[in-house]
Amino acid sequence: MVMLDANVILRYLLNDHEEMASEAERVIKSHTALVTIEVVAEVIYVLKRVYSIGREEIKESVLGFLSEVQVEEREVLMLGIETYAEQNLDFVDCILYAYKCVKKYDILTFDKKLLANV
Helix, strand or coil, rough: EEECCHHHHHHHCCCCCCCHHHHHHHHHHHCCCCCCCCHHHEEEEEEEHHHCCCHHHHHHHHHHHCCCCCEECCHHHHHHHHHHHHHHCCCCHHHHHHHHHHHHCCCCCCCCCHHHHH
16 A cells, blocks of 8 residues: 655646656556545645646545545545535545534534534
């Protein structure tokens, strides 16, 4: 099992460095790669803030990628990504919302935007 860092996933999704993208693809296609929610959060942050990619496009590309790897808390992550594309919330808030929906956890927050959605 190989845990992927955000920069590997970004090279794969963006295909902006041929050699690195090729190496990333080789590992991802081997179906031995593991991705955590924390790493996906970094990927989404970079795609949005650095590359100015829209939420819907981020959702489509990240969900497609996630179908090729093993993921911790897959159901939480998938709902978090779907929520991120639909709501004007930070991705981490979307993950908290997803934990509430999937795991039935309570959320304590002072964030008014998050409170309006939970």
